[in-house]
Amino acid sequence: MQISDLSEATGVPVPTVKYYLRERLLHPGVTVSRTRARYDASHVERLTLVRALTEVGGLSLAAARRVLAAIEEPDLSPVDVMAVAQRSLPGVAGARPAAGTSTTTGAYAGRDHEAGHDLAPPCDAPGAPDSRSRRFVAGRGWQVHPGDPVLDELDAAWEACDRAGLGLDEERMTRYADAVEQIGRTDVESVPQTSPQAAVRHVVLGTVLVDPVLAALRRLAQQHVAVSSSASARSGMLAP
Amino acid sequence: MQISDLSEATGVPVPTVKYYLRERLLHPGVTVSRTRARYDASHVERLTLVRALTEVGGLSLAAARRVLAAIEEPDLSPVDVMAVAQRSLPGVAGARPAAGTSTTTGAYAGRDHEAGHDLAPPCDAPGAPDSRSRRFVAGRGWQVHPGDPVLDELDAAWEACDRAGLGLDEERMTRYADAVEQIGRTDVESVPQTSPQAAVRHVVLGTVLVDPVLAALRRLAQQHVAVSSSASARSGMLAP
DNA sequence: TGACATTGGAGAGTATCACTATCCAATATT
DNA sequence: AATATTGGATAGTGATACTCTCCAATGTCA
Numbered sequence: 279m280q281i282s283d284l285s286e287a288t289g290v291p292v293p294t295v296k297y298y299l300r301e302r303l304l305h306p307g308v309t310v311s312r313t314r315a316r317y318d319a320s321h322v323e324r325l326t327l328v329r330a331l332t333e334v335g336g337l338s339l340a341a342a343r344r345v346l347a348a349i350e351e352p353d354l355s356p357v358d359v360m361a362v363a364q365r366s367l368p369g370v371a372g373a374r375p376a377a378g379t380s381t382t383t384g385a386y387a388g389r390d391h392e393a394g395h396d397l398a399p400p401c402d403a404p405g406a407p408d409s410r411s412r413r414f415v416a417g418r419g420w421q422v423h424p425g426d427p428v429l430d431e432l433d434a435a436w437e438a439c440d441r442a443g444l445g446l447d448e449e450r451m452t453r454y455a456d457a458v459e460q461i462g463r464t465d466v467e468s469v470p471q472t473s474p475q476a477a478v479r480h481v482v483l484g485t486v487l488v489d490p491v492l493a494a495l496r497r498l499a500q501q502h503v504a505v506s507s508s509a510s511a512r513s514g515m516l517a518p
Numbered sequence: 519m520q521i522s523d524l525s526e527a528t529g530v531p532v533p534t535v536k537y538y539l540r541e542r543l544l545h546p547g548v549t550v551s552r553t554r555a556r557y558d559a560s561h562v563e564r565l566t567l568v569r570a571l572t573e574v575g576g577l578s579l580a581a582a583r584r585v586l587a588a589i590e591e592p593d594l595s596p597v598d599v600m601a602v603a604q605r606s607l608p609g610v611a612g613a614r615p616a617a618g619t620s621t622t623t624g625a626y627a628g629r630d631h632e633a634g635h636d637l638a639p640p641c642d643a644p645g646a647p648d649s650r651s652r653r654f655v656a657g658r659g660w661q662v663h664p665g666d667p668v669l670d671e672l673d674a675a676w677e678a679c680d681r682a683g684l685g686l687d688e689e690r691m692t693r694y695a696d697a698v699e700q701i702g703r704t705d706v707e708s709v710p711q712t713s714p715q716a717a718v719r720h721v722v723l724g725t726v727l728v729d730p731v732l733a734a735l736r737r738l739a740q741q742h743v744a745v746s747s748s749a750s751a752r753s754g755m756l757a758p
Numbered sequence: 759t760g761a762c763a764t765t766g767g768a769g770a771g772t773a774t775c776a777c778t779a780t781c782c783a784a785t786a787t788t
Numbered sequence: 789a790a791t792a793t794t795g796g797a798t799a800g801t802g803a804t805a806c807t808c809t810c811c812a813a814t815g816t817c818a
Contacts, residue, residue: 280764280765281764281765281766282764282765291806291807292765293806293807293808294805294806294807296766296767296768297805297806297807299766299767300767300768301805309766311765311766311813311814311815312765312766312767312812312813312814313764313765313766313767313812313813313814313815314764314765314766314813314814314815315765315766326681326682327681327682330678330681330682332805333674333678334674334675334678335678336576338804338805339804339805339806340804411734415738415742420738420739420741420742421741421742421745421746422738422741422742422745423741426738426741428734428737428738429734429738431730431734432731432734432735432738434573434574435574435727435728435730435731435734436731438570438573438574438575438727438730439723439727439728439731441566441567441570442566442567442570442723442727444708444720444723444724444727444728445708445710446728446731450704450708451731453700453701453704454701454704454728454731454732454735455735455739456700457697457698457700457701457704458697458701458732458735458736458739459739459742459743460693460696460697460700461693461694461697461698461736461739462736462738462739462740462742462743463739463743464690464693464694464697465736465739465740465743466740466743466744466747468684468685468690470685480684481740483679483682483684484679484684485736485737485740487675487678487679487682487684488675488679488684488686488694489733489736490671490675490678491672491675491676491679491686491691491694492694492698492732492736493729494651494668494669494671494672494675495672495694495695495698496698496701496702496705496725496729496732497668497725498655498660498662498666498668498669498672498702499660499695499698499699499701499702499703499705500702500705500706500721500725501660501661501662501663501666501702502655502660502661502662502699502702503699503702503703503705503706504706505661505662506661507706520793520794521793521794521795522793522794531777531778532794533777533778533779534776534777534778536795536796537776537777537778539795540796540797541776549795551784551785551786551794551795552783552784552785552794552795552796553783553784553785553786553793553794553795553796554784554785554786554793554794554795555794555795572776578775578776579775579776580775
């Protein structure tokens with residue numbers, strides 16, 4: 279299989295494949311002569327994964343490279359790999375990529391942590407020991423690492439909802455958390471027990487790739503609920 | 519309140535505020551002299567919203583502009599605004615706008631600025647009349663518009679999970695959908711009944727800003743579930 | 759054998775995005 | 789009067805993700 283076949287098999291243009299090779303997002307093929315290299319199924323798989331991560335998961339190429347490196351590193355313990363992967367993943371809002379189904383050309387950078395100005399500066403001590411999110415998860419009995427950056431992201435996202443006047447109070451958060459706990463249970467149950475590597479791969483990719491599935495489901499569920507409730511309430515909400 | 523106060527109140531640098539004014543992401547202040555314009559609380563609010571949309575929601579400035587235009591357009595019926603907003607929203611992955619309306623980049627003022635809203639979308643191509651996602655939602659009895667692009671995004675995201683070998687089968691999807699339906703119910707219940715405009719604003723912003731909250735909750739829930747289940751199963755999963 | 763296409767490798771070029779920087783003359787402030 | 793700030797404008801920056809062009813070596817087919 280040469281580069282043109284690889285390109286055709288994945289739908290990725292040849293120059294882009296070359297670019298990915300240059301950028302080490304794709305491992306080199308076996309050089310068979312000075313102008314020929316052979317690629318195989320592993321390249322198809324990797325290329326597909328890169329595109330899934332960037333187009334569906336919304337990762338930047340840099341973030342995708344880190345994720346791939348993390349799940350393919352054989353010398354780390356699962357705990358280490360998870361730590362690396364967690365750090366490799368962009369923030370929860372980091373997704374932002376191509377939309378369309380046909381013109382899928384979007385791309386964008388995951389927003390890692392830029393040192394940009396914060397919004398309204400509500401106290402931001404490095405390593406806030408306590409915060410609304412921390413209290414919330416503690417109140418539910420969730421056992422999470424208090425230093426986990428996801429908690430800070432949750433704080434920021436929650437704050438943003440407040441400032442937008444969305445009325446996201448504790449009660450609503452509790453209802454969300456109940457539902458999300460089900461999702462988390464399903465997530466964890468679906469992790470393969472075959473090997474630590476397989477488990478890590480599954481969790482990391484599941485984090486990135488299933489989020490869009492859930493987001494889409496949410497929009498559809500909103501539509502369904504709105505339509506079925508407006509059947510009795512006669513309001514024109516949510517017709518696309 | 520002048521531009522420096524606005525900047526200080528929001529944490530957005532003055533040159534960036536100027537940029538947003540140029541790009542009509544922020545409505546101009548009241549010109550009080552040739553070198554002075556007055557801004558008020560509405561500017562603070564708008565600026566905060568723009569930053570929330572871009573930093574938390576992960577939208578591009580172009581997408582944020584469309585969203586803001588949609589929720590602030592007073593001449594459209596709620597149904598129209600919802601339709602516009604749905605199309606303005608990026609894909610489920612927090613997608614960037616693919617193409618089509620991005621001709622706005624000019625540093626040359628006014629060229630297309632006065633042309634106002636790009637609120638006239640071309641009709642959707644029919645696309646796939648049937649797909650796994652369509653069958654899935656139909657099978658659950660969800661009433662959604664069959665031409666909704668979110669269905670295509672769900673197809674793409676689901677496909678990507680398959681190709682990554684995540685084993686996202688119908689059963690798991692059903693479990694996700696059950697949980698997400700709860701979320702959708704909570705979403706719809708929280709929509710204010712005061713005015714159609716307020717409702718539209720709430721739904722649109724809720725779609726963009728609550729997704730990150732849910733994504734963060736999901737990661738925390740995974741952690742919690744993994745930790746509490748590994749308490750008995752002694753596997754080293756998910757320790758950050 | 760020869761015409762023609764493809765390949766790997768490399769570098770340069772392009773488009774978009776989201777800012778920054780610099781300049782100006784007209785005002786405010788002190 | 790001295791200094792600072794403002795609105796308005798143009799131009800420049802850095803990051804990202806490609807895309808293009810070139811090359812000689814090498815395949816492939818007639």
